[in-house]
Amino acid sequence: MSHPTGVRINNDLLRPLLLTSWRFYLLVAFFGGFVVAGGIAWGSQIYYGFGIAGLKWPIYWAFYVTNFVFWIGISHAGTLISAILRLVNAGWRRPVTRCAEVITVFALMIGAMFPIIHLGRPWLAFWLFPYPSDRLIWPNFRSPLVWDFFAINTYLTGSILFLLLPMIPDFAVVRDKSTGLRRRIYRIVALGWRGTPKQWHRLESAMQIMAIAIIPVAVSVHTIVSFDFSMAPIPMWNTTIFGPYFVAGAIFSGIAGLLIAMAVLRKFLHLEDYLHPVHFENLGKLLLVMALLWGYFVFNERLVTYYGNGPAEMTVFWQTQRRSFAPLYWTMVFGNFVLPLVLMGIRRFRTITGCVIASLGVVVGMWLERFLIIVPSLGNKYLPYSFGSYSPQPAEIVVTVATFAAMALLYVLFAKFIPIISIWELKAGEHPSPVLIPPATEEHRLGELHL
Amino acid sequence: MKAVYGLYPDGLSAQDAVNRLRAAGLADRDITVISSQPMEDYEFGHMDKSTWMWWLACLGGLVGMSFGLVLSWYTATAWPMNTGGLPTFAWWPKLIIIFELTMLGAIFATVATLVVSALIPRKGQSLYDPEVSDGRILVGVENPADEAVATLETALRAPAGAQVKQTP
Numbered sequence: 001m002s003h004p005t006g007v008r009i010n011n012d013l014l015r016p017l018l019l020t021s022w023r024f025y026l027l028v029a030f031f032g033g034f035v036v037a038g039g040i041a042w043g044s045q046i047y048y049g050f051g052i053a054g055l056k057w058p059i060y061w062a063f064y065v066t067n068f069v070f071w072i073g074i075s076h077a078g079t080l081i082s083a084i085l086r087l088v089n090a091g092w093r094r095p096v097t098r099c100a101e102v103i104t105v106f107a108l109m110i111g112a113m114f115p116i117i118h119l120g121r122p123w124l125a126f127w128l129f130p131y132p133s134d135r136l137i138w139p140n141f142r143s144p145l146v147w148d149f150f151a152i153n154t155y156l157t158g159s160i161l162f163l164l165l166p167m168i169p170d171f172a173v174v175r176d177k178s179t180g181l182r183r184r185i186y187r188i189v190a191l192g193w194r195g196t197p198k199q200w201h202r203l204e205s206a207m208q209i210m211a212i213a214i215i216p217v218a219v220s221v222h223t224i225v226s227f228d229f230s231m232a233p234i235p236m237w238n239t240t241i242f243g244p245y246f247v248a249g250a251i252f253s254g255i256a257g258l259l260i261a262m263a264v265l266r267k268f269l270h271l272e273d274y275l276h277p278v279h280f281e282n283l284g285k286l287l288l289v290m291a292l293l294w295g296y297f298v299f300n301e302r303l304v305t306y307y308g309n310g311p312a313e314m315t316v317f318w319q320t321q322r323r324s325f326a327p328l329y330w331t332m333v334f335g336n337f338v339l340p341l342v343l344m345g346i347r348r349f350r351t352i353t354g355c356v357i358a359s360l361g362v363v364v365g366m367w368l369e370r371f372l373i374i375v376p377s378l379g380n381k382y383l384p385y386s387f388g389s390y391s392p393q394p395a396e397i398v399v400t401v402a403t404f405a406a407m408a409l410l411y412v413l414f415a416k417f418i419p420i421i422s423i424w425e426l427k428a429g430e431h432p433s434p435v436l437i438p439p440a441t442e443e444h445r446l447g448e449l450h451l
Numbered sequence: 452m453k454a455v456y457g458l459y460p461d462g463l464s465a466q467d468a469v470n471r472l473r474a475a476g477l478a479d480r481d482i483t484v485i486s487s488q489p490m491e492d493y494e495f496g497h498m499d500k501s502t503w504m505w506w507l508a509c510l511g512g513l514v515g516m517s518f519g520l521v522l523s524w525y526t527a528t529a530w531p532m533n534t535g536g537l538p539t540f541a542w543w544p545k546l547i548i549i550f551e552l553t554m555l556g557a558i559f560a561t562v563a564t565l566v567v568s569a570l571i572p573r574k575g576q577s578l579y580d581p582e583v584s585d586g587r588i589l590v591g592v593e594n595p596a597d598e599a600v601a602t603l604e605t606a607l608r609a610p611a612g613a614q615v616k617q618t619p
Contacts, residue, residue, distance in 0.1 A: 197495065337517070428491075
């Protein structure tokens with residue numbers, strides 16, 4: 001395995017930006033087609049009303065809220081993983097961090113769309129905001145939905161900045177390597193970056209502080225998303241385990257999403273010299289740990305419910321274990337636990353292909369997990385008069401598929417305009433040396449304290 | 452802007468150039484070093500390292516926390532709603548909003564400090580060479596005194612692999 005350096009790193013990682021092949025247009029057209037189809041499906045839903053969706057009493061939360069929770073979960077791939085790896089100074093993180101951070105931003109943007117898609121009249125979305133008005137709306141500022149608003153927006157803002165800051169030095173490289181209009185654009189976004197020691201220190205300090213700040217925010221976001229459920233008196237929702245269970249699940253699905261994205265990038269952008277099997281193996285081990293953690297949480301949740309033996313809880317319990325939702329439940333267990341345990345637990349299967357197969361299983365399994373948390377409970381509440389069933393309709397399915405296409409489309413466009421692997425971080429990893437040359441004096445170590 | 456500078460192929464020769472400029476009587480603040488990556492392994496990479504950024508981030512967090520406290524107290528008391536006899540202003544739910552705004556304050560303060568302290572260009576500090584992007588390390592002096600240029604050129608030319616240039 002060759003280890004590229006200097007000029008070659010520039011050439012390899014800037015190639016997708018400076019040269020455009022027909023494959024790029026093909027991918028944009030392909031994924032764009034699904035996104036347009038999703039837009040048409042949503043437009044139809046707005047025009048004809050919610051009747052064309054499968055949402056009806058008592059199950060008003062189904063595919064769309066499943067997608068909301070799923071995408072917020074996927075968003076944990078990036079910023080959280082990247083921040084942890086930065087703080088522990090894991091050298092192998094360098095080619096991985098940006099791929100991961102991009103997932104966070106796009107997944108959050110897609111996830112945040114679902115409360116709007118879930119509205120019959122989305123142009124009145126501002127009625128949801130808990131602001132005082134003269135329409136006799138008396139807002140409840142203590143609602144968990146207000147927590148959602150603050151948590152998701154803080155995480156989105158922090159993640160965008162966490163992604164943008166380390167891109168500035170790379171914008172400067174593109175500025176230096178391009179001409180014409182492209183050069184002018186990258187000169188603006190490079191914000192006058194030169195690469196003085198002062199700039200490097202400030203950037204690295206900023207990234208450290210952001211990493212410290214963003215980890216608890218990331219944990220809080222999915223805990224708060226779990227509160228949307230656990231604060232409600234619905235069978236199997238009103239439980240204290242939901243916070244950590246959701247966080248673990250989010251990180252789990254996030255790692256799976258990251259592994260798939262890395263494998264695709266490696267293949268299509270020919271990044272074999274940068275995304276090595278060891279990166280997949282390390283993330284594969286992390287996936288294995290999270291699969292075990294996920295199994296632990298599910299075991300806890302199920303066992304406590306079983307021993308509690310509440311009639312309403314047990315109705316939902318048996319719905320998922322043995323009755324109509326059982327095929328989905330056991331598919332979820334296979335995808336989230338059995339498959340990653342086998343493929344990531346046995347070393348010879350912990351290859352790039354093995355990681356991708358396990359990750360696909362986890363992504364499907366985690367989507368099903370969100371669905372199985374929401375729908376069986378809403379369809380089997382405490383009194384039989386509120387029992388109901390749900391079957392997804394074409395509009396919901398098309399919108400759901402379109403969000404996956406939208407994620408792929410945004411990723412393709414991002415990789416076209418911005419180096420998908422951080423050039424400067426990769427270069428910085430070229431010359432690891434434990435010794436400072438020459439040794440630091442007290443004067444140099446302290447320097448002058450100023451802004 | 453007038454400047455004299457050298458481009459060096461590696462950190463060792465750049466360090467040599469910095470040391471020679473110091474020996475020629477220049478203070479660290481008069482020496483410009485530019486690289487395409489952080490040079491933490493070399494002493495010159497630690498120039499101008501100290502920063503108030505951590506403290507300013509804490510201050511930003513405090514401002515965000517105060518704002519979160521005031522916002523959550525004001526909204527709860529200005530539009531009181533009785534929900535199951537729970538207190539109008541309850542600490543537990545409000546802690547969530549206070550926490551998020553604390554972190555947001557710290558993040559904004561960090562980014563603002565980075566922009567103000569490192570990204571806004573200073574007058575007379577615009578020395579740059581696109582070869583830096585290819586991995587060369589620039590060591591130079593901006594706006595040197597005319598009589599010092601020859602001495603500086605000699606110092607910059609001494610390290611191995613040096614390529615010395617002058618602007619304009």
